[in-house]
Amino acid sequence: MPILEFYAVNPLAIGPLGMSLYFLLMHIPIIGGFGMAAYYIIKYLRKFYGERPIPEEWKFFWLAIVWTTVHELIEMPILYQWVIGQVLLIVFFAVQVVASIYLIRGTYLLAKKYIVK
Amino acid sequence: MSIKSFWKVIPYLAIVPGSPKPPTIGIEYFNLNTFMGQTLGWLKWPTLIGLVFGAVAFIVATYFLVRYTRGFFAGRKIPKSWKFILWGVFITAIAEIGEILGFYEWPNAGLIETNLLLLIPHALGGALIGLGAYFLYKEVTS
Numbered sequence: 001m002p003i004l005e006f007y008a009v010n011p012l013a014i015g016p017l018g019m020s021l022y023f024l025l026m027h028i029p030i031i032g033g034f035g036m037a038a039y040y041i042i043k044y045l046r047k048f049y050g051e052r053p054i055p056e057e058w059k060f061f062w063l064a065i066v067w068t069t070v071h072e073l074i075e076m077p078i079l080y081q082w083v084i085g086q087v088l089l090i091v092f093f094a095v096q097v098v099a100s101i102y103l104i105r106g107t108y109l110l111a112k113k114y115i116v117k
Numbered sequence: 118m119s120i121k122s123f124w125k126v127i128p129y130l131a132i133v134p135g136s137p138k139p140p141t142i143g144i145e146y147f148n149l150n151t152f153m154g155q156t157l158g159w160l161k162w163p164t165l166i167g168l169v170f171g172a173v174a175f176i177v178a179t180y181f182l183v184r185y186t187r188g189f190f191a192g193r194k195i196p197k198s199w200k201f202i203l204w205g206v207f208i209t210a211i212a213e214i215g216e217i218l219g220f221y222e223w224p225n226a227g228l229i230e231t232n233l234l235l236l237i238p239h240a241l242g243g244a245l246i247g248l249g250a251y252f253l254y255k256e257v258t259s
Contacts, residue, residue: 014135015135015137026240029241030243033243037246037247040247041254044253044254078153081132081133096167107178107185110185
């Protein structure tokens with residue numbers, strides 16, 4: 001695998017036009033959905049907590065959604081092979097691990113605070 | 118370089134194009150030594166650990182969110198927002214598993230893995246989490 005290479009692959013020409021279009025359109029709810037979640041969760045938290053500090057569990061949960069959005073964004077150059085290389089894989093690995101830690105930590109603290117007492 | 122000539126050159130670049138006739142199920146092409154058709158080398162184990170950890174994280178998160186919603190709402194009706202978020206996280210866990218298959222089977226990723234385990238659950242999971250968060254915000258503003 002190369003260290004890092006870039007290619008201008010046309011996303012509408014990875015196969016028959018219908019299939020390429022289907023692949024491309026499916027990425028709108030994938031990236032848009034997580035991006036929308038990150039946007040509305042922070043808006044919700046600011047509205048709900050107002051001047052009070054946002055609790056740790058919610059901070060972690062929101063950060064998990066933000067990092068998952070970044071993870072989904074990185075998947076596009078991987079799938080379309082716009083970027084190929086070890087550097088991209090290392091970044092992909094790091095983002096995935098950070099997102100996963102935040103997700104587990106955030107949801108664990110949410111559950112712990114309200115259930116495990 | 119025109120698009121037409123670019124596609125003529127592609128076989129000589131590092132890009133590994135998908136099979137023009139993908140199999141229905143591509144599990145026989147599953148290879149831990151390659152990722153998107155590229156030989157992984159020393160990145161074999163970090164890549165696998167990262168991908169598996171990602172899938173496990175969404176499964177664990179689903180479990181904790183079920184515990185949280187059951188405990189927090191304790192007998193009361195769970196609002197639409199949390200139902201959407203919970204289902205979104207669960208369905209994304211399926212997509213993360215499909216992702217592992219797709220990446221390692223490439224360029225012969227099966228149609229079932231690509232569609233039923235990767236693309237459709239990913240899109241559905243993302244949409245549900247996004248809508249759930251939107252409803253959560255609407256609940257405190259309306």
